[in-house]
Amino acid sequence: MVYLDNSATTKPWPEVLDAYYKVASDYFGNPSSLHHPGVEAETLLSKGRASVAQLLNVNAEEIVFTSGGTESNNTAIKGIAMEHQERGKHLITSSVEHPSVMQAFQALESFGFDVTYVDVDQEGRVSVEDVLHAVREDTILVSIIHVNSELGTINPVEDIAQALTAFPKLFFHTDHVQGAGHVPLNLQGVDLCTISAHKIHGLKGTGVLFVRRGTSLSPLFHGGSQEQQYRAGTENVPGITAMAKALRLSENERQQQNGRLEHLKQNLIHRLQDLEGAVVNTPQRGSAPHIVNVSFPGMKPEVLVQELTRNHIHVSTKSACSSKLQEPSAVLLAAGVGMERASSAIRASFSHDTKEREVDEFVRILQKAVSEMMLVMGEKK
Ligand SMILES: Cc1ncc(COP(=O)(O)O)c(C=O)c1O
Known part of the structure; x- marks a missing residue:
């Protein structure tokens, strides 16, 4: 997992x-x-x-x-x-x-x-x-x-x-x-x-x-x-x-890891920036080392979370206290990024024992899930 x-x-x-x-x-x-x-x-x-x-x-x-x-x-x-x-x-x-x-x-x-x-x-x-x-x-x-x-x-x-x-x-x-x-x-x-x-x-x-x-x-x-x-x-x-x-x-x-999570975060942000359909919401500078938030405008974040969890990768749509409400993120709306981004965000968050290969696996499965959803969306048009 x-x-x-x-x-x-x-x-x-x-x-x-x-x-x-x-x-x-x-x-x-x-x-x-x-x-x-x-x-x-x-x-x-x-x-x-x-x-x-x-x-x-x-x-x-x-x-x-x-x-x-x-x-x-x-x-x-x-x-x-x-x-x-x-x-x-x-x-x-x-x-x-x-x-x-x-x-x-x-x-x-x-x-x-x-x-x-x-x-x-x-x-x-x-x-x-x-x-x-x-x-x-x-x-x-x-x-x-x-x-x-x-x-x-x-x-x-x-x-x-x-x-x-x-x-x-x-x-x-x-x-x-x-x-x-x-x-x-x-x-x-x-x-x-x-x-x-x-x-x-x-x-x-x-x-x-x-x-x-x-x-x-x-x-x-x-x-x-x-x-x-x-x-x-x-x-x-x-x-x-x-x-x-x-x-x-x-x-x-935190002291011993000496920036390891920041490195993991930067790496993940770069890879998500290259992913078709993704818009990274977490600022690259001036953000905590353990949180990365990304939107997939037009897609349902709950569906992505479900697809990931089927593949034993567990992320969330927003803050745990409100993630069961299928509403746009109030935080993203307040940041003025627009309804599309606010309604399609997922959040990955690390701990001291998150491994680089786990982040790789997350990106791999996410990429696959997003491509499949894009295909379905294209067919529906
Ligand atoms: C920023 C922030 N404040 C407060 C809380 C609530 O903490 P607790 O779950 O201990 O009640 C959370 C939990 O998600 C949080 O992320």
């Missing part, structure tokens, strides 16, 4: 599964309990927190463990909006966010918040100037995705964070789910940052929300004082230990 859908989810590292099993079986105490098993679990929780904090170069008390990217995004966005609404009800995001950000903002609009959706260029990139231009007296939150989940485009999040320090009263959040383990991010100037474990070979149902010291937000869940009161509920200690391990292994791998 050739698995090229690592932006949807990744295969857990064996070490991550071992860590989960060991903690779940040997240290099952509730970390809030006062007895010995509870203290042992609390010690492991603290170790996991310290390890994640060290990798992100922040303080341990700034790490909040959640159930994943969706919860971290909702907590950050709704939490800031609810807590600081007295100061203003204006929020800023981009037109190419993941649904867990987009729909959180849409929900807030129904509660009377005013949201500005900053446009992007044809590569799906937000400009620092456009974000700054949108800031108003009553803006309390800006949220901009780091690496676009469909295109791989990298947004200038560090520059935006820097520029927004001129507005000390507003908070800046970034969704770093697709960037983690692939595109380093300096959190200086960032107030809130989302990471999800299952995108970095950790386990589903675990995530991180970095909350800068001095940032207050309303929790989504009430009922316990866990996670600095930001996230009530007994912590998933085995999952958190496994996530800390996954983050460390992914970061080590």
Whole structure:
């Protein structure tokens, strides 16, 4: 099998599964309990927190463990909006966010918040100037995705964070789910940052929300004082230990591979540029090393995905949360590439263990499937 859908989810590292099993079986105490098993679990929780904090170069008390990217995004966005609404009800995001950000903002609009959706260029990139231009007296939150989940485009999040320090009263959040383990991010100037474990070979149902010291937000869940009161509920200690391990292994791998995935990506982009009927959507420069998005105008992407999967090659049409909806990609539409390209895109995404021969096999089968579809389309004309 050739698995090229690592932006949807990744295969857990064996070490991550071992860590989960060991903690779940040997240290099952509730970390809030006062007895010995509870203290042992609390010690492991603290170790996991310290390890994640060290990798992100922040303080341990700034790490909040959640159930994943969706919860971290909702907590950050709704939490800031609810807590600081007295100061203003204006929020800023981009037109190419993941649904867990987009729909959180849409929900807030129904509660009377005013949201500005900053446009992007044809590569799906937000400009620092456009974000700054949108800031108003009553803006309390800006949220901009780091690496676009469909295109791989990298947004200038560090520059935006820097520029927004001129507005000390507003908070800046970034969704770093697709960037983690692939595109380093300096959190200086960032107030809130989302990471999800299952995108970095950790386990589903675990995530991180970095909350800068001095940032207050309303929790989504009430009922316990866990996670600095930001996230009530007994912590998933085995999952958190496994996530800390996954983050460390992914970061080590990124450093050791030293540009191997970028090389694979460039190679794939070149070959797709030569493929009849293909239009590459991922920008060749300024994109993450693991995502390549390509359109086949006039063709149904679901049919291509099905044909590939019949040949044991697994890619997706768009972001996993919306890929079952046979609608054009909202991200590509926002990038202004037109309906034909937005309705015919597929995404291949690599992991640290994707091999060159797997990419070759993908191109070979794709080429065959596209030629066959072109023949059928020609006959129908
Ligand atoms: C950019 C981005 N943000 C958030 C999420 C949601 O993360 P999770 O699946 O952990 O809820 C995803 C998952 O596809 C994503 O790609």
